[in-house]
Amino acid sequence: MPLDQETADRLATLLTQGATNRAAAAALSIDRGTAARYRASLGIGPAPKRPAPNRSPLTVEQKAMTLMRPAKGGHMSWAGRRTKSNGTATFTHHERTYTARSIAFRIAKGRDPVGYVTAECDQPEWCVAPDHMEDEPGRKAARAALAIVTGRATTLAECNRGHATAQHRKYLPDGSPYCGTCHAENKQARRVAG
Ligand SMILES: [Zn+2]
Ligand SMILES: [Zn+2]
Incomplete structure (x- = not known):
């Protein structure tokens, strides 16, 4: 059954705004098959996938902190991954990879580092303590x-x-x-x- 013009227009708007067939059909009291047919005839792609429900609610800084372990002397060790090539401490947050030290720097200084970050303490090999990080100008x-x-x-x-x-x-x-x-x-x- 073809839709009246007003419903068809509202459906087109909902679909272009990213509504699923199911959501658009429910909003307009039409059936999902009709919504799907209109989507196809209007040439609108599938609705964008919603973020996975298991997506971490933590911020990138909070996620980094869950992987830091206090060590003797005020240093912190890294419980997360290290790259095979040069042992750089890294982690992934919301499908992006970060180095632990750049985020540790951000935690301590509240801004992104300039250049690369090193631990300017007596454990430069492994320490990721935010307070021990320095960027190029700080170093x-x-x-x-x-x-x-x-x-x-x-x-x-x-x-x-x-x-x-x-x-x-x-x-x-x-x-x-x-x-x-x-x-x-x-x-x-x-x-x-x-
Ligand atoms: Zn340290
Ligand atoms: Zn010179």
Whole structure:
């Protein structure tokens, strides 16, 4: 039985808005077969699937926290997966993969990290404690501060190849200063030679 124009219009609207045949049929008191026929004749694809009912109600930060385990010295170990290639702590939330440390950083700082995240504590191999995470700028600042404390801060304005200290100076975890640009150039030279 063809629908009257008003019902047909309302059905078209419901279907384009993502209603299932069942929901549209119930709303308009028509049968599901009619709704299905109209869907086909209007060229409207199937209704989008609703999210799985077992979808975690946790936020990505909360999910990460369920996988952290307190360890001695205020560190935290990771009870989730690690990548086979380099042991990076990862987890999946709502079909997306995250690294534990980027989310740990977000938990502590309330923003996304810039560059990659490392544990700037005495357990850099495995620690994922949010308070121990630093991103690129934070790491540079923390190591520069350490260099000053340990008396290793350089007073030179540039390295021996003329790279300005202010832009190019980097630090090892123990606060030892080095020229980031020379380091990158040397690495590049080794790659070319090798
Ligand atoms: Zn730590
Ligand atoms: Zn240099």
